[in-house]
Structure formats: C-alpha cells, structure tokens
Amino acid sequence: MNDKITATECYRLLENIGLPVEHIDTNRRYWFIRTQGGEYFDEFFLDGFVGIGDEDVPCVDEKDRTKELVEKVKESHPQATRALNQIHKFCKEIHKGDIVVIPSASSAQFAFGIIEEDEIYEEEAPSEEDILDGRCPYTRRRKTHWIQGIPKSRVDSKLYTFFRNQQKLSNVDGYGEFIERALNPFYVKEGIAHFTLSLVTPESPNAFDMPLYMNGILSRAKELYKDIGCNENDIKVQSRTNVQSAGLIELLGDPTFVALTSIVVIGLFGGQATFHHPSDDVYDGGVKTDGLAGFVLSLIDKFKDHNTIGDKQLKGAQDRLKVCDPRQSNTPKQKKKHRRNKKRK
Numbered sequence: 001m002n003d004k005i006t007a008t009e010c011y012r013l014l015e016n017i018g019l020p021v022e023h024i025d026t027n028r029r030y031w032f033i034r035t036q037g038g039e040y041f042d043e044f045f046l047d048g049f050v051g052i053g054d055e056d057v058p059c060v061d062e063k064d065r066t067k068e069l070v071e072k073v074k075e076s077h078p079q080a081t082r083a084l085n086q087i088h089k090f091c092k093e094i095h096k097g098d099i100v101v102i103p104s105a106s107s108a109q110f111a112f113g114i115i116e117e118d119e120i121y122e123e124e125a126p127s128e129e130d131i132l133d134g135r136c137p138y139t140r141r142r143k144t145h146w147i148q149g150i151p152k153s154r155v156d157s158k159l160y161t162f163f164r165n166q167q168k169l170s171n172v173d174g175y176g177e178f179i180e181r182a183l184n185p186f187y188v189k190e191g192i193a194h195f196t197l198s199l200v201t202p203e204s205p206n207a208f209d210m211p212l213y214m215n216g217i218l219s220r221a222k223e224l225y226k227d228i229g230c231n232e233n234d235i236k237v238q239s240r241t242n243v244q245s246a247g248l249i250e251l252l253g254d255p256t257f258v259a260l261t262s263i264v265v266i267g268l269f270g271g272q273a274t275f276h277h278p279s280d281d282v283y284d285g286g287v288k289t290d291g292l293a294g295f296v297l298s299l300i301d302k303f304k305d306h307n308t309i310g311d312k313q314l315k316g317a318q319d320r321l322k323v324c325d326p327r328q329s330n331t332p333k334q335k336k337k338h339r340r341n342k343k344r345k
Contacts, residue, residue: 006228007193009292010259014186017266018327021259022180024189029098030179032162032170038105040136045111045146049123050100051138052090052168057083059091086169091120091140093171099179100144101172107163110155112183113146147183154198156182156248181250185326186262193258197249197265198324205321213317214239214249216309217268221261224299228292230256237261262326267300268314269325 011021033050035041044050057073065084074080094100098115120142126135158178162170172179180187181196188194199205218237226232237253251258304311 006230007255007259010256010263013263013292013296014259014266017263017270019186019262019266020184022184022187024180024184024187025097026190027095027097028176029093029095030172030176031094031098031100032165032172033100033102034166034168035102035104036136038103038108039134040138041102041104041111043136044102044144045113045149048144048146049141050102050113050144051136051141052086053138054083054087054168055137055139057087059087060084061088061092082167086167087140089171090142090169094142099176099183100142101159101179103163107152109149109151110163111146111149112179113144116143116145150182157242181248186259188255191255192252193255194250194252195258195262195326196251197326199247199249199321200324201320201322209317209320210241212308213314213321213323216314216317217261217264219309220264220299220303221257223302224260224264224295225257227295227299263296264299265323266325266327267296268311268318269327 014021033052035044036053040051054077056076058069060069062085070080070084073083077083094115096115096118100113100115102111102113104110120140123139123141125139126137131137156178159175159182162172162175177189177194180189181194184194185197186193186195222232222235225235235254235257237251237257240248240250240252242248251261300311303309306313
C-alpha cells in the first residue's frame with residue numbers, strides 16, 4: 001500500500017472504532033473572549049453566541065478612522081483605539097470555522113466553540129428589567145456552536161498564559177495547537193497527524209510505567225507499520241509530554257504511523273471485538289477496513305503474551321497511569337435549554 005492509501009484506510013478504521021479524525025483548515029483562527037467575570041458565561045454557552053459589548057463603538061477599519069471619530073469614542077472609552085480595534089476584530093476578523101474560548105467565573109471552567117457564520121447578527125436589546133435580572137445586554141453577536149466545556153483542572157497548562165489576558169477579545173493563534181489537542185484527540189493539520197492521550201493519575205507517574213507504556217504502544221505500531229508494507233526507516237514521529245500528575249502525551253508526525261499508534265491504544269482499551277467489521281465495509285476508492293482490522297487482530301495475538309510489551313504489562317501500566325480512552329475524552333456536554341428563553345416567550 002502507498003502512504004496515502006494507508007493513511008486513509010487508518011482514518012476510516014479509526015472512525016469505525018469510535019475515534020473521529022478531524023482535518024483542520026489551515027486558515028482557522030483562535031479567539032479568547034471574556035464573559036464579564038463569568039456573569040454571561042451560562043448565557044453564551046446555553047444560547048449559542050458570543051459578544052463583547054461596547055455597542056456604542058462603531059465598526060470602522062483603521063484606515064477609515066478620522067480624528068473626530070477617535071475623539072468621539074474617547075468620550076466614553078478613554079482607550080479609544082483599543083476599543084475600535086476590538087470591535088473591528090469582532091465584526092470583521094472572526095470567521096466561520098474559527099474557534100472561540102470563553103471562561104466562567106474565576107476561570108473555573110472553559111467552553112470551546114466553533115463560529116457558525118461569517119457575519120455578526122443583531123439581537124433585540126433586552127429590557128432594563130431583564131438586564132437587572134442578569135441578562136446579557138450585548139446586541140452584536142456571533143452565532144456559536146459549543147463543542148464542550150472543560151474544568152480548569154483538565155485544561156492544558158500551556159493555555160494558562162492567555163487566560164490572564166484581561167482584554168475582552170484576544171487573538172490566540174499562537175496557542176492553536178494546544179487548543180486543538182484539547183478538543184480533538186486525533187487531528188490532522190498541514191499533513192501532520194496529532195494524537196493526544198490524557199492521563200488523570202492523581203500522583204506523579206511511576207518512573208517505569210511511562211517508558212514501558214510508550215515503548216509498548218510504539219513497538220506494536222512499528223510492527224504493524226512493517227506488516228502493511230511500509231518501511232520503518234520512513235517513520236518520522238515526535239512526542240510531547242506535559243505530565244506531572246494529570247497531564248498529556250502527544251504524538252505527532254507521519255499520519256500513517258500516528259494513526260496506527262492510536263489504533264494500538266484503542267485495541268488495549270477495547271480488545272479484539274473492537275476490530276471486527278463486516279467484510280463488505282467498503283468506502284470511496286475501494287479500500288476495505290476489514291483488511292487493516294485483520295492486521296490489527298494478528299498483531300494483538302502476536303504480542304498478547306509478550307514478556308515486555310504483552311497485554312498484561314501494557315494494560316497494567318495503562319491502568320496505573322490512568323490513561324483515558326481517547327474515544328471518550330472529547331464527548332461534548334449536552335446543553336440544557338436556557339431558563340431565560342422560557343421567560344421571553
């Protein structure tokens with residue numbers, strides 16, 4: 001098999017066994033929006049939008065701003081240029097498909113969402129009574145599909161830096177890879193596959209468990225890589241770890257090898273039954289997932305009782321490290337209907 005077909009077949013098998021493969025647009029941007037100290041977090045999340053307020057500030061491109069306009073804005077916003085820049089970013093620079101992150105009160109949890117439309121929309125201004133009741137007064141809004149909420153304890157520590165930014169709206173493109181791995185256990189961007197495992201052990205990992213586990217899954221993946229006709233000398237993969245107690249392990253590199261590694265990990269969670277598929281499971285291009293599944297099953301049997309990377313050793317290390325099943329780590333939380341929706345009917 002050539003690399004392209006092999007990677008595609010791996011993705012198909014991953015989808016079949018419950019791990020979505022996300023292909024990330026290279027033009028995607030990332031934004032952090034504050035929620036008035038958490039006051040509007042629930043409404044943003046439950047009603048599917050974001051906003052930044054400052055309704056009296058017009059959306060004007062920098063080249064079109066006159067001195068008179070800036071002075072007018074300065075009457076109510078001393079940092080007029082910042083206010084104008086923030087509104088312009090919100091109205092014109094955020095696009096459909098971008099990711100937005102919002103914090104709750106005291107940043108106890110964070111919600112991650114996808115912008116659904118290229119344009120803002122105008123919401124009818126709420127009554128004074130509703131505002132006093134805590135309803136968000138922002139009328140310029142962005143429709144947002146929320147993917148999931150994550151408690152601060154489970155958020156990648158690499159993201160803490162931009163959480164301290166006090167601006168209402170911040171571009172955080174520099175943290176895009178950390179945001180993506182918080183959302184997608186397996187994603188592909190610019191031809192590089194990324195696979196992330198979450199560890200939730202409450203204590204620092206045993207010094208022997210981490211190398212045992214990583215060597216085990218990588219050795220199995222390398223054997224599978226060779227079995228499907230690939231040259232092991234072509235393997236290009238890196239690892240990133242952020243593990244003291246709870247933390248992350250990320251593998252990134254060659255899509256075929258990284259995908260095979262994720263298949264090996266899921267095999268340790270799901271056992272042989274995970275990989276049984278109908279023989280007529282065919283998708284575009286005529287590649288059958290049952291062919292690769294057969295290789296995986298033979299690999300499971302081959303290493304089941306191995307002295308160093310057998311099932312007993314790897315599953316034991318996996319349990320002690322409390323590695324999360326990647327198929328369950330990005331399950332979105334269900335949203336309940338917002339209480340104010342009922343009141344407004």
